[in-house]
Amino acid sequence: MDVINVGLVGTGFMGKAHALAYGAVKAVMGDVTRPRLVALCDTPTEQAHRFADQFGFARASDDWQAMLADPGIQLVSITTPNRLHHAMAMAAIAAGKHVWCEKPMALTLAEAAEMAAAARAAGVVTMVGYNYVHNPAYAHAQRLIADGAIGRPVHFRGWVEEDYQADPALPWSWRARIAEAGLGVLGDLMCHLVSMTLGLMGPIESLVADTQIIHPTRPLPDGSGHAAVENEDAANALVRFASGAQGTLVSSRSAWGRKSRLGFEVHGLDGMLIYDQERMNELQLYQNRGPKAEQGFRTILTGPEHAPYGAFCPAPGHQLGFNDLKVIECAALLRAVAGGAPCHPDFTDALAFERIIHAMADSAARGARVTL
Numbered sequence: 359m360d361v362i363n364v365g366l367v368g369t370g371f372m373g374k375a376h377a378l379a380y381g382a383v384k385a386v387m388g389d390v391t392r393p394r395l396v397a398l399c400d401t402p403t404e405q406a407h408r409f410a411d412q413f414g415f416a417r418a419s420d421d422w423q424a425m426l427a428d429p430g431i432q433l434v435s436i437t438t439p440n441r442l443h444h445a446m447a448m449a450a451i452a453a454g455k456h457v458w459c460e461k462p463m464a465l466t467l468a469e470a471a472e473m474a475a476a477a478r479a480a481g482v483v484t485m486v487g488y489n490y491v492h493n494p495a496y497a498h499a500q501r502l503i504a505d506g507a508i509g510r511p512v513h514f515r516g517w518v519e520e521d522y523q524a525d526p527a528l529p530w531s532w533r534a535r536i537a538e539a540g541l542g543v544l545g546d547l548m549c550h551l552v553s554m555t556l557g558l559m560g561p562i563e564s565l566v567a568d569t570q571i572i573h574p575t576r577p578l579p580d581g582s583g584h585a586a587v588e589n590e591d592a593a594n595a596l597v598r599f600a601s602g603a604q605g606t607l608v609s610s611r612s613a614w615g616r617k618s619r620l621g622f623e624v625h626g627l628d629g630m631l632i633y634d635q636e637r638m639n640e641l642q643l644y645q646n647r648g649p650k651a652e653q654g655f656r657t658i659l660t661g662p663e664h665a666p667y668g669a670f671c672p673a674p675g676h677q678l679g680f681n682d683l684k685v686i687e688c689a690a691l692l693r694a695v696a697g698g699a700p701c702h703p704d705f706t707d708a709l710a711f712e713r714i715i716h717a718m719a720d721s722a723a724r725g726a727r728v729t730l
Contacts, residue, residue: 359696365397365425365455367446368437369409372460372487373400376435377413378681379688386669386685390692393433399425426450433695436460440545441538444469447705451476456695458688460487461549463708465540467716474705485691485701486708488553489683490620492690494664495641499624499631500557507645508626514559514597514605515623518551519616523573523591530576534587542589544569544715548609550620552711553703555607558624559599566727567595567718572612595718618680630655639677 366376380393398415399422400406410418419425426434426449434450436443436459444464450457457477463470463486477484490496503511523533532538539545556562569590577584592610599605613619620635632642632655641658660667661674666689670682694701703711713730721728 359391361392361394362433362692362695363396363431364393364433364435365399365428365431366395366413366415366435366437367399367422367425367442368435369398369400369405369413370437372437373409373435374413375681375684376437376458376688377415379684380435381414382685383688383692387666387689388669390689391696393688393692396431397425397428422446423449426453426455429453432456433458433691439532439538440540441465441532444473447473448476451480451482454480454482456483456691457705458485458487458691459705461708461711462540462545462715463705463712465537467712470705470709470712474709477705483691483694483701484705485687485694486703486705487684487687488550488703488708488711489680489687490550490635491553491557491703492683492686493638494667494678495633495639495658495660496554496557498658498660498664499633499641502631502641502643503558503624503626507629507643508624508631509628511559511601511624511626512603513625514555514599514603514607515625516551516555516605516607516621518547518609518620519613520547520611520618521614521616523611524614526573526576528576529579530585530587531579534576534585534589536588539589541715541719542569542571542587543591543609543611544593544718545589545712547611547620548593548607548718549711549715551607551609551622552714553708554620554622555597555605556710556714558622559601559603559605561600562714562730563598563600564727564729565595565597565714565717565721567593567721569593569719569722572610590719590722593718593722595721638679639675 395415398410403420406418433456570592572591575584624631629645662668690701
């Protein structure tokens, strides 16, 4: 396969991230199939044409059903608001397309399960946009834990906090409505933390959670009054892992000053690892070795030794960014489509993440521990 024909639905933040990844992936990685940017879909039509020109797609339309039915398109990116993910993914799978979908997969767990089952039955390749797990620093953290650098992990502390909903004067939007967004911070942010947590600590056995709506109402955009916020702004969970380790996971979309504070501490019997997405090219490692007077955290700065950093830059300390992680994600997807190793997380993997965030919502609603 020399090229793969691509269609993109949605031109917002994540639509642009996908377009940038498709545009860069061949130049960066070299060994992947070249994406051919065939069709872009958005509404209104004028916006679709404007972004098709900007992103480099050959044609544009406002009819996603027609685009997904086009036999000339082999891979579809879905970067629309949450409520559209299920219908678009199911249509793409039915048409035999490979699918790259942003998270969360769907509004409900039942819809996400249906998507995963349909993809398996059709034999198509899928990827869900958990780009943080593609960070070379995160992969190195996984290797360090697997190699015993901090001993057996016994406790985990994770956090994911942003302030995009911190201002009470921010107008009401679809993100506040369950029928359009589904879960709140659990589906928007906590799922990212869950994806990283499982890769470091293994399966979660049970959890107990609580949630909070910090701003119960928001002003309507037209100034006519206020509307209720239906989903959570913050969530906290105490978790037990199948390994016997325990941990805490906390998230907020209303934490002033936090821009992309996604991070964790892994406490081991012989040391600790610390990571923070706002310093995404660094790991902090403490090992209980050597003279006590010389012990302390040391910074591991990512470089060419942490693949695939070197595909972007030959020099350590020059740093990768958010959109570079989307390029790494895109490369894994394209290799899987070409018959290489399965990509992660696919719809089945991502369904496991969504089971956990929905278990958190269930635990908070019932005030009880939930076993997964």
